[in-house]
Amino acid sequence: YYNKFPALEDINLSMKKGEIFGIIGSNGNGKSTLLNCITGVLNYEKGHIYVDGMDLKKKPLLCKQKMAYCTDECNAYEIMTGEEYLTFVASVYTVPQEKFIAKFNELIDLFNMRPHINKLIKYYSHGTKQKIVLMAAMIHDPEIWILDEPLVGLDAYSIKVLLDYFKTFKKNGGSIIITIHDIDVALKVQ
16 A cells, blocks of 8 residues: 555465566556565565465565566666676675676676676666666576566667576576566567
């Protein structure tokens, strides 16, 4: 509720491993609010959210370790370089150094980020910021990837890379919840 206005009511959904769940709708319909509740960013008054059988309110840290969340706002620490930011995020999730190095190199090559990785994020374009935020969400190999309008600001090459990554992630048992406005692109996500 926002000032007694119900933002979300009577939602019941479940996902299996390896499933992509798309949320399509116009602005103001509660898509981002739903994602903020699922990730524990926003408190909810009623109901329950379970992640791999665990109640989000009772075991928030264990639940959040299984997830990655990319908001539609490209939030990253802009006083860090891309490499510093990815290193920081990996440390929060206690990613072992060897695994981090392999994943780091995979992602910077995948998104063609070598020319930018040692620059301060505050100097990145919107699309490059979006890529570093997506990379940060991938760095710990989450089981569930939650994305709020992840394609905004990305160039055509990066969109193709991301859509291909979705397929690989899904094939490897990962689940994705995504909000998207473009119905044509939504159909390509599956």
